[in-house]
Amino acid sequence: MKNKHSKRVRTVMEYRVKFLQTLGTIHSEGARLTTPPVASAAASGAKAPIIFRSELDYISRCILDCPNIETGGQLFGSWTEDGTPVVLFAIGPGPHANHQPTFFNQDVNYLLAVGTELKNRFGLVHIGEWHSHHQLGLARPSGHDVSTMVSTIREKHLSRFLLCIGNCNGRSSSLNPFMCDDRTCVATSWDVIRQESPVRRPVYEHMGSILVDPRTRFASHMTGTLRDEPARPRYARDSWMNEQGNGQLLNRMMLHVKSHHSRSAEVSVKLDDMGRVHIVSVDYGRNGRWEEDILFPDGFPGLAPFCRACDRTGSAEFRGIWSMNDDPFVAFVDYYDSIIRQY
Numbered sequence: 001m002k003n004k005h006s007k008r009v010r011t012v013m014e015y016r017v018k019f020l021q022t023l024g025t026i027h028s029e030g031a032r033l034t035t036p037p038v039a040s041a042a043a044s045g046a047k048a049p050i051i052f053r054s055e056l057d058y059i060s061r062c063i064l065d066c067p068n069i070e071t072g073g074q075l076f077g078s079w080t081e082d083g084t085p086v087v088l089f090a091i092g093p094g095p096h097a098n099h100q101p102t103f104f105n106q107d108v109n110y111l112l113a114v115g116t117e118l119k120n121r122f123g124l125v126h127i128g129e130w131h132s133h134h135q136l137g138l139a140r141p142s143g144h145d146v147s148t149m150v151s152t153i154r155e156k157h158l159s160r161f162l163l164c165i166g167n168c169n170g171r172s173s174s175l176n177p178f179m180c181d182d183r184t185c186v187a188t189s190w191d192v193i194r195q196e197s198p199v200r201r202p203v204y205e206h207m208g209s210i211l212v213d214p215r216t217r218f219a220s221h222m223t224g225t226l227r228d229e230p231a232r233p234r235y236a237r238d239s240w241m242n243e244q245g246n247g248q249l250l251n252r253m254m255l256h257v258k259s260h261h262s263r264s265a266e267v268s269v270k271l272d273d274m275g276r277v278h279i280v281s282v283d284y285g286r287n288g289r290w291e292e293d294i295l296f297p298d299g300f301p302g303l304a305p306f307c308r309a310c311d312r313t314g315s316a317e318f319r320g321i322w323s324m325n326d327d328p329f330v331a332f333v334d335y336y337d338s339i340i341r342q343y
């Protein structure tokens with residue numbers, strides 16, 4: 001036990017980040033958004049950072065507050081024995097934060113006040129930062145972000161630091177985690193605990209008066225931000241989705257639909273009241289909201305999908321070519337491409 005304990009203490013010390021030391025860090029994308037050296041997670045063996053759902057929701061609301069300008073905040077929590085960050089509490093911008101289209105500086109006094117309390121009262125350490133590249137089209141750290149992070153880690157003799165980059169499309173947001181060390185930042189993915197953080201309420205009870213909350217009331221995550229939604233979908237009893245391998249088929253079909261839409265389009269799988277699967281795409285164009293609904297009947301793939309699209313001017317049904325062969329994915333690609341040509 002003694003051994004285990006001392007190991008944990010040493011590891012915590014090793015990874016501990018003194019938030020005061022990073023106060024001087026000024027985040028900026030620089031004049032241009034250059035492509036940064038972001039290695040793959042597998043190459044460095046980075047651990048998937050852990051985050052509570054409540055913290056992802058909070059950051060989503062902050063990002064949605066600022067659809068055309070950068071915003072950001074800090075992540076507090078702890079490090080596990082193997083160096084995995086655990087995000088227990090996220091903060092957003094303070095009242096005097098500096099938001100600009102390509103850079104964001106946190107309100108230092110706000111960070112100091114909140115960070116001190118989180119550390120002294122709740123034992124949370126500053127384990128990372130997040131900022132939003134809103135709609136800049138950059139879902140990862142800029143070259144400047146990486147160099148700032150790497151030089152700060154070297155200067156402060158830190159082991160690791162978590163950097164998260166947010167994006168949004170005006171309706172929903174994403175947050176991509178990157179593990180940074182003294183060489184580079186490595187893309188990783190979240191391990192989401194689908195619960196409220198155990199410290200969120202206690203922190204608010206203690207210091208709710210100084211915390212700044214986003215104006216946006218509801219979080220909205222882009223498809224893919226939260227992997228494997230918890231509720232088990234209830235497909236119709238005869239649904240083709242009950243057959244093994246069809247989840248993967250649906251995913252491939254969804255990606256194919258996505259590849260035909262603009263990058264800002266939201267493409268998702270929805271279930272209707274009858275337990276039937278739909279691939280629904282929503283986008284906003286010059287004519288406002290536009291929606292495409294592809295229904296997969298229970299008899300699929302023997303029966304063709306059913307496609308309907310609508311915008312402000314009305315809705316229309318589209319009949320595509322459906323020739324079921326051995327591979328339902330190939331049949332779907334032919335079908336959908338024949339529909340796209342009618343738009």
Ligand SMILES: [Zn+2]
Binds near residue numbers: 027142
């Ligand atoms: Zn950035």
